Amino acid sequence: MSTRHRPPVEARVYVPAPGEASDVELLPAGDVTEGVVRVGRTTRRPHQPQSLAVAEYLDWLEDAGFDGSPRYLGRDAQGRDVLTFMAGQCAGPVPEPWVQSEDLLASVARLVRRLHAASAGYEPRAHPFPERPSLPGHGLQDQARRTRPPEAGTLVCHLDVTPQNVVVRDDAAVGLIDFDLAGPATALRDSYNAAMHWAPLRDPADAWPGWEDVDPCRRLRIFADAYGWDEEERCRIPGFGIEAAGASYERMRHNAEVLGGGWARMWADGVGGLILRRRDWLDANAGRLVRALSG
Ligand SMILES: Nc1ncnc2c1ncn2[C@@H]1O[C@H](COP(=O)(O)OP(=O)(O)OP(=O)(O)O)[C@@H](O)[C@H]1O
Ligand SMILES: [Mg+2]
16 A cells, blocks of 8 residues: 555645556546546546535545545646545446445445445545535424434445446446545445435435336335344334435525535436435335345
């Protein structure tokens, strides 16, 4: 490991490899960050308020021996963040049929588990993660008050393990990318979020084309077993998901209003309705989900 001669993240300058400037590829656009490109064996991303916090976390993961995240290499001459490019495939906006593989699903759960093990003990020092907006306690949150407010938590984790943010090789998850939403949370929050994206847990009316016949309960069980949720966590999942949907609805609305850009685009495209339908679906199927997870 090259940790001894690594300058602090804020002083790290990327020195280009010979010839890489002629090997440039625009990477598939996500919802929010624009202009992500591959240059040679690196990824270049616009520098963002959370970039240095993420960079320090990626250093910690490297030192912890975790091989499932990019390395932060510094900033290039244009000021962009430079990370190692992880070879493999990521899902497109509508996840392709290969994303349905149950072996892949289990490997995602194991990779998230390994991330959590590697993250244990990490405390941001020089560069804390930017505060998430504190959300007003009204509206949807009120309706969900029978459950507790989202736990703050102290385990730094990814928090956006979507099919588009997982690098896959030979039907197995080998990398997590796009740590833009990383920050302190809990293992259950991050693992639930990953399972929610990968099962996926959503109203059948919102199924991706080609995913209509996929059984989310079966897939949730596969994730639970591979990650290692205990019985108590399994029983909490529906309530936890309902609460998470409430928080997510408020956060998306806040981001759309305050940050605009891709957030406003997602909001205009109806992501709020999708989240509410997910919440109602979780509520209506709570018993079925717990039965699938237990026994
Ligand atoms: N380090 C990497 N290794 C391999 N592929 C990458 C890497 N970084 C990005 N990609 C590819 O580029 C795509 C977009 O990159 P990334 O997820 O970092 O940004 P984004 O999705 O545009 O950001 P956001 O989700 O914030 O809108 C990924 O889905 C993946 O296909
Ligand atoms: Mg992404």
